[in-house]
Amino acid sequence: MAAPHPESWIRVTPQGLYCEPGDFFVDPALPVARAVITHGHSDHARPGHDAVLATPETLAIMAARLGEGGPRSPQPLAYGQSVTQNGVRVTLVPAGHVLGSAQVVLDWQGSRLVVSGDYKREADPTCAPFEPVSCDVFVTEATFALPVFRHPPASGEVRRLLDSVSLFPDRAHLVGCYALGKCQRLIALLRQAGWDRPIHLHGAQASMCELYGRFGIALGELRPVPRPQKRGETVLPGEIVLAPPSAEASPWMRRLADPVTAVASGWMRVRQRAKARGVELPLIVSDHADWDDLLATIAEVGAPEVWVTHGREEALIHALAGRGVRGRALHLLGREEDEDAAPEPEPEPAEGASA
Numbered sequence: 360m361a362a363p364h365p366e367s368w369i370r371v372t373p374q375g376l377y378c379e380p381g382d383f384f385v386d387p388a389l390p391v392a393r394a395v396i397t398h399g400h401s402d403h404a405r406p407g408h409d410a411v412l413a414t415p416e417t418l419a420i421m422a423a424r425l426g427e428g429g430p431r432s433p434q435p436l437a438y439g440q441s442v443t444q445n446g447v448r449v450t451l452v453p454a455g456h457v458l459g460s461a462q463v464v465l466d467w468q469g470s471r472l473v474v475s476g477d478y479k480r481e482a483d484p485t486c487a488p489f490e491p492v493s494c495d496v497f498v499t500e501a502t503f504a505l506p507v508f509r510h511p512p513a514s515g516e517v518r519r520l521l522d523s524v525s526l527f528p529d530r531a532h533l534v535g536c537y538a539l540g541k542c543q544r545l546i547a548l549l550r551q552a553g554w555d556r557p558i559h560l561h562g563a564q565a566s567m568c569e570l571y572g573r574f575g576i577a578l579g580e581l582r583p584v585p586r587p588q589k590r591g592e593t594v595l596p597g598e599i600v601l602a603p604p605s606a607e608a609s610p611w612m613r614r615l616a617d618p619v620t621a622v623a624s625g626w627m628r629v630r631q632r633a634k635a636r637g638v639e640l641p642l643i644v645s646d647h648a649d650w651d652d653l654l655a656t657i658a659e660v661g662a663p664e665v666w667v668t669h670g671r672e673e674a675l676i677h678a679l680a681g682r683g684v685r686g687r688a689l690h691l692l693g694r695e696e697d698e699d700a701a702p703e704p705e706p707e708p709a710e711g712a713s714a
C-alpha cells in the first residue's frame with residue numbers, strides 16, 4: 360500500500376497547521392488543547408494552550424515570556440527523541456534559529472512531513488545547528504526568499520561594530536536587536552571576537568540572557584545601563600549597549616554618550632530601511648536562512664513538495680518550480696514576516712523608560 364500524501368493528514372485551519380490523526384496543531388495562532396511548538400518567538404509560541412510539546416528550552420522561554428498564559432501542561436521532548444500521539448510519531452530536531460528551536464518531524468503510515476519553523480544554516484554559538492531530515496513534504500518559511508537577500512558572515516558584521524567602537528571611543532554604541540535570540544547571539548559573537556568588557560543591556564534584554572545562562576550558554580559579564588549621576592551627564596562612552604529596536608526612538612537613549620545607533624537585522628541589507636530608521640551602522644545579522652540557504656536546504660532534504668508558511672512565497676515557489684519541486688503557499692494567519700521587522704511585545708523594563 361502506498362503511503363498517504365501528507366495533504367490527506369495535515370491541513371491548514373483557522374487555528375493553524377493541524378495534524379488530523381494526531382489531533383494536535385503546530386505553532387497554532389489561537390489557543391488549542393494540544394500544540395507542538397517549534398520555538399519561543401511570539402508569532403509561534405502563543406499564549407493559552409493546554410498541552411504543549413516542545414523542547415525543554417522552548418518550554419522555559421514560553422513560561423518566562425507568557426507567565427499565566429504559558430503552557431498549562433508542558434511536555435518536554437529533547438532533540439532527537441520521539442513520542443507517538445495517536446499513531447503519529449513526533450520528533451524534534453534542531454533548527455539552528457534560537458535556543459531550543461526545533462523542526463517538528465511528523466511520521467504517519469510511512470509518510471513524513473517536516474515543519475521547520477524558522478531556521479538558519481549559519482553557525483550560531485547559542486543554539487544547536489540545523490539538521491536536515493529527508494521528507495516527503497518540507498514546510499518552510501520564506502522571510503528572506505528573494506535573490507537580493509544574501510547574508511554576509513555574522514562575524515564580519517560584528518567586526519564592523521568593533522571597528523566603529525575603536526574609531527569613536529568617546530561615543531556609546533547602541534545596538535538594536537531582539538531580546539530572544541539575536542541579543543544573545545550578538546553577545547556570543549562579540550565574545551568570540553575578543554570583546555571581553557562588560558556588555559550593557561536594556562532592562563528588556565536581561566531576563567532572556569539569564570535564561571540562556573541557565574541552559575549553559577556563557578555570555579560573559581552583563582550589566583544594566585547605569586543612570587547618569589548628574590543632570591546633563593551621559594554614560595558609557597566606548598561601551599556597547601544592546602536594547603530592543605524600539606528603545607532607539609525612546610528618551611531612554613538620551614542617557615548614553617552621543618550614541619552611534621546600530622541595528623542588527625537581516626533587513627539591514629535594504630539600505631532604505633536603515634536610512635528611514637535613522638540607523639547609522641546597519642549590521643546584517645539574521646537568524647533566518649537567506650536565499651541561497653533556503654534553496655540549498657530544500658535541495659538537501661530532497662522533498663518533492665514544499666509548503667511555504669510566510670514571507671516571499673511567490674519568489675520561492677517560482678524558483679522551486681524551475682527545480683522540479685512543487686511549491687504551495689499555506690497563507691497561515693498570524694505570522695510576522697520576521698521577528699526583525701515587527702517588534703515583539705516586551706514588558707516595560709523596570710529601569711529605563713524615564714531619564
Ligand SMILES: [Zn+2]
Nearest residue numbers: 400456477698
Ligand atoms: Zn522565529
Ligand SMILES: [Zn+2]
Nearest residue numbers: 400402477698
Ligand atoms: Zn517566525
